[in-house]
Amino acid sequence: MKITRINLYVVNVPERHWWWSDDTYGQPLHQRAEHGVAEIETDQGLIGLTQIERFTPWDVVHRELADWLGMDVLEINLPDRR
Numbered sequence: 513m514k515i516t517r518i519n520l521y522v523v524n525v526p527e528r529h530w531w532w533s534d535d536t537y538g539q540p541l542h543q544r545a546e547h548g549v550a551e552i553e554t555d556q557g558l559i560g561l562t563q564i565e566r567f568t569p570w571d572v573v574h575r576e577l578a579d580w581l582g583m584d585v586l587e588i589n590l591p592d593r594r
Contacts, residue, residue, distance in 0.1 A: 517553040549563060550562045550563075
């Protein structure tokens with residue numbers, strides 16, 4: 513089962529409301545977080561999702577995930593078999 517397509521999405525997820533400061537000052541930037549989500553499609557029609565760590569630079573994400581294209585899904589993140 514080979515990976516044929518990878519779609520990347522950015523999801524903006526605000527943290528919970530801080531009643532004691534947000535009402536007065538508004539929600540500060542450090543309380544808003546952009547998270548990455550990768551949608552992985554296979555040649556068998558299976559679609560899966562994986563989270564991209566919050567502070568990973570996007571150029572690193574693109575470079576690393578590009579290497580996944582054509583790989584067998586079951587071989588990614590599995591221990592080296594010797």
